[in-house]
Amino acid sequence: MEAIITVVGFLGAGKTTLLKSLINSYVAKGWNPFVILNDYENANMDAQQFMDQMSPQCIKPLSGSCICCSGIMELRNTVNNIPERKHGITLIEANGTSDACALMEFLGVGLDSRFLPPIQISVVDVEHWQQRGEHNELEANQIQVSSLLVLTHLDKVIDTRKREVISQLQHLNATAKIIPMDDLDVLLLPELMPSKNAVQQLDHIKAHWASCSVDLPNLPNATYIHTLCNALPKHLLRVKGCTVLGDDTNYTYFERTPSGEVHIRPFNGVPITGSKLLTIGPGSDPSALEQLITAMLLKD
Structure with a gap:
């Protein structure tokens, strides 16, 4: 069965950097990734940045619609139409303001039986975590149902700040594994289990x-x-x-x-x-x- 990994995180947290690292690692280990990109205005521009890593036929940009609500049908149909491949894995990068909880709730319904239940990785910018003012609630929402929290921008913070952020993350999501990006082992990702956490609902307009x-x-x-x-x-x-x-x-x-x-x-x-x-x-x-x-x- 093929694993589906969604990558979420606030704008600028490092989702694309993580995605490029995942693609390189999977290709090097003989896997065949398929990548779906969602962006507000022009996902095609983002998609072209991956052309030197993989075939254009294995990259699908979805522009305009928010995949956590109005675009969920397009996303689900895209996933179900991905060609079967030996050692296949599907990677989905959500836009930076996605309602990550709603995305996981809707995506897991109606998928083809050849796919495993989707799991979610949240990228956390340690330097700016919960310093977004009115957008703090949205950022916190994005880690609640993630199975793995990947820490970025660690070179810009002291250890006290890192420990403080990890403590806050554990309070919001006690079951997720928390690691720096440099410690990521891609072969373990398909073995992660979907989160069963209860979530605090987000006013969905805050994700638009x-x-x-x-x-x-x-x-x-x-x-x-x-x-x-x-x-x-x-x-x-x-x-x-x-x-x-x-x-x-x-x-x-x-x-x-x-x-x-x-x-x-x-x-x-x-x-x-x-x-x-x-x-x-x-x-x-x-x-x-x-x-x-x-x-x-x-x-x-």
């Missing part, structure tokens, strides 16, 4: 945020990316985009995490939607983004 995307012109250099990201309001908790810089013939990917850090790296291939700027968070508005881009370029 505004999002939008707009076309982004080519930019002269990386400085413009930093200028753009710094100009965007802080209540936009997730910013990412793809563009061409200067005379470069390749695309560049960038993102701003909820903590305000800006990361820039090469993009794998050519985005099927062209250059884009995407935002997630209250107040995401296409016209406001377009005005900001225009004002930035006019200052040049």
Whole structure:
């Protein structure tokens, strides 16, 4: 039977980093992973980042619908239509504001008998855990029915902070195994049991945020990316985009995490939607983004 592993966690916690590590490890050990990605605006952009690790036929992006509610039927149908493979394993990365408890409740119903009951991994950003203000409840919800809690950003905290966070996690989920990402043994994941924890229900509207995307012109250099990201309001908790810089013939990917850090790296291939700027968070508005881009370029 084939295991299904869902990866959840707050925006910027490190879900994609974990997923890439899982893919590399499973492929190296002779497994055949199938990956499903869910994002607000453009999961196709995220999907292309995995093309150097696995075949495009084994990656399915789901954009727009929230897989913890309105998109659950599409997710379930996608899983049931995954081709059978020797040593197959299915990995699902949920968007950063998914209602993780609802996702596990709905996903486990109506799956083909060749699949094991799904298990959930929650990625926990130790540095920023429960420092999200009004979004703390959503972040706490995302670990309640996880079988494994993977700790990230440990290099940025002292041991006292790590122990404090682990204590809070154990209070919210006493049955989950808690490990740093570096200690993850992928061969043990399919053997994890689904959580049977009772959960504290989340007001589901808290898992639905505004999002939008707009076309982004080519930019002269990386400085413009930093200028753009710094100009965007802080209540936009997730910013990412793809563009061409200067005379470069390749695309560049960038993102701003909820903590305000800006990361820039090469993009794998050519985005099927062209250059884009995407935002997630209250107040995401296409016209406001377009005005900001225009004002930035006019200052040049």
